[in-house]
Amino acid sequence: MLRDDLDMDHQYSLSANHDEEHGKAIRKKIWFVTALLTIITIVEVSIGAFVKQYDVGVANNFWPFVKWFFIILTLVKAGYIVLSFMHLGDERKNFRYMVLGPYFLFIVYLIFHLLTEASYWNEILHQ
Amino acid sequence: MAGHSENVDSATLWSGGGSPFRLSYGKQMMWFFLISDALTFGGLLATYGYFRHQFGDWPVGEEVFNAMPFLGNGFPLLYVALMTFILIVSSVTMVLAVEAGHRLDKKGVIKWLTLTVIGGAFFVASQGWEWYHFIHGSHYGVILTPETMNDGWATIREVAGGGFSLDYGHGQLITDPALVSQYMAEPMGAIQGANMTENEYAPMIPQFGNLFFFITGFHGFHVLSGVVINLLVLINVRKGVYDERGHFEMVEKVGLYWHFVDLVWVFVFTFFYLV
Numbered sequence: 001m002l003r004d005d006l007d008m009d010h011q012y013s014l015s016a017n018h019d020e021e022h023g024k025a026i027r028k029k030i031w032f033v034t035a036l037l038t039i040i041t042i043v044e045v046s047i048g049a050f051v052k053q054y055d056v057g058v059a060n061n062f063w064p065f066v067k068w069f070f071i072i073l074t075l076v077k078a079g080y081i082v083l084s085f086m087h088l089g090d091e092r093k094n095f096r097y098m099v100l101g102p103y104f105l106f107i108v109y110l111i112f113h114l115l116t117e118a119s120y121w122n123e124i125l126h127q
Numbered sequence: 128m129a130g131h132s133e134n135v136d137s138a139t140l141w142s143g144g145g146s147p148f149r150l151s152y153g154k155q156m157m158w159f160f161l162i163s164d165a166l167t168f169g170g171l172l173a174t175y176g177y178f179r180h181q182f183g184d185w186p187v188g189e190e191v192f193n194a195m196p197f198l199g200n201g202f203p204l205l206y207v208a209l210m211t212f213i214l215i216v217s218s219v220t221m222v223l224a225v226e227a228g229h230r231l232d233k234k235g236v237i238k239w240l241t242l243t244v245i246g247g248a249f250f251v252a253s254q255g256w257e258w259y260h261f262i263h264g265s266h267y268g269v270i271l272t273p274e275t276m277n278d279g280w281a282t283i284r285e286v287a288g289g290g291f292s293l294d295y296g297h298g299q300l301i302t303d304p305a306l307v308s309q310y311m312a313e314p315m316g317a318i319q320g321a322n323m324t325e326n327e328y329a330p331m332i333p334q335f336g337n338l339f340f341f342i343t344g345f346h347g348f349h350v351l352s353g354v355v356i357n358l359l360v361l362i363n364v365r366k367g368v369y370d371e372r373g374h375f376e377m378v379e380k381v382g383l384y385w386h387f388v389d390l391v392w393v394f395v396f397t398f399f400y401l402v
Contacts, residue, residue, distance in 0.1 A: 017229050017230065017231060017374065018229050018230060019230070020230060023226055023227075023229065023230050026226050026229075027223070027226060030219060030222050030223060030226065033219075034215075034216075034219045037215050038212065038215065041208065041211055041212055041215065042208075044397075044401055045204050045205070045208040045401075048188065048189055048203070048204050048400070048401045049189055049203045049204050049205070052189075053187045053189075053297075054187065054296075054297035054298070055297075055298075056297065056298045056299055057296050057297050057298065057299040067402050070397055070401045070402050071397065071402070074393055074394060074397040077393050078390055078393055078394070081218065081386055081389060081390045081393065082386075082390060085218055085219075085221075085222050085386045085389075086383055086386045086387070086390075091148070091149075091150060092147075092148055092149050092150070094147065094148065095148040095149075095150060095155075095158075098148075099158055099162060102162075103162060103165060103166070103169075106166065106169075107166070107169045107173070110169065110170065110173045111173050111176065114173050114174070114176060114177040114180075115173075115176055115177065115180050117177070118176070118177040118178070118179075118180035118181040119180050119181075121181045122180055122181050122182070122183050125181070126183060
């Protein structure tokens with residue numbers, strides 16, 4: 001009796017044991033991603049601390065751009081964590097799509113509905 | 128059958144072929160769990176977005192979270208940045224533990240996994256400190272004022288030379304001592320700190336406190352469970368359980384969970400603190 005996941009030596013993650021040389025290349029990539037995530041976090045916090053949303057009560061017109069910049073940087077960070085650290089980028093394509101496809105479909109749908117509804121209420125309440 | 132994959136013959140399961148995802152049973156199930164957990168967090172953060180868009184006026188992260196342990200206030204976002212950095216680093220040490228596991232390097236796994244546990248514990252403790260600070264609030268809190276003044280509330284601030292001023296929104300101050308003492312003598316109410324029904328950061332939006340407690344609390348509980356699970360796997364590694372198996376896949380599986388916790392924090396950090 002074989003475990004289905006121990007079978008087929010070269011294709012399963014369990015058998016993905018590698019030698020020292022291969023490990024070196026992997027570690028190099030890990031440190032690259034680490035540096036990238038650190039730099040992004042430092043940039044985010046510096047902008048967050050120095051660009052003010054309000055200047056003595058007056059809203060900063062530039063803020064919406066900063067906000068979208070933050071959201072894009074966050075998605076970049078999330079992408080590196082999921083695809084590199086969680087190894088999803090190296091899984092089979094069908095598995096990748098099965099994980100990400102339904103999730104994005106549902107979440108984008110939910111965000112669209114909730115924010116549309118909330119903005120409508122905001123208009124009504126602040127007329 | 129489920130949960131007992133060691134008893135299933137590959138010939139029976141996939142008619143002699145391999146799993147279509149070329150992924151072990153355990154890792155696949157961990158991914159399924161993470162998808163459902165991600166939907167929960169997605170729903171919570173979308174709810175946060177709902178209230179934020181509905182109220183329009185929302186507290187500014189760098190004004191609410193500007194304290195450092197032992198140093199007091201005036202350090203916008205600095206401590207939470209440190210927490211975020213530590214959690215990212217603990218994610219890195221986790222990948223390094225997984226990589227060491229692939230080389231069957233038991234010593235390496237123990238080293239990196241120990242560092243991961245320490246980083247996680249530091250993060251949970253920091254979140255406890257954040258909560259403590261959030262619940263206690265600023266030194267003098269806020270007073271409720273007549274609706275004509277801004278949104279009906281003002282933060283009490285100490286003036287360097289003695290006395291107080293009232294901040295009624297992002298640095299707009301009332302400094303006239305007569306007016307300040309008039310407002311402070313007969314406030315329509317006062318709030319200090321935060322709980323589930325009121326908070327001084329957004330006196331008109333109790334949901335701000337609720338969402339903060341629920342979302343960071345739910346995440347913090349995930350981190351705590353992650354630290355415990357990592358610790359259990361670390362004990363197993365030391366006992367040599369995975370040497371016997373011939374692979375360290377369990378480290379990889381708990382690693383997936385640990386990275387997920389880091390992933391959620393990236394979003395919580397952005398939407399609670401930065402934006």
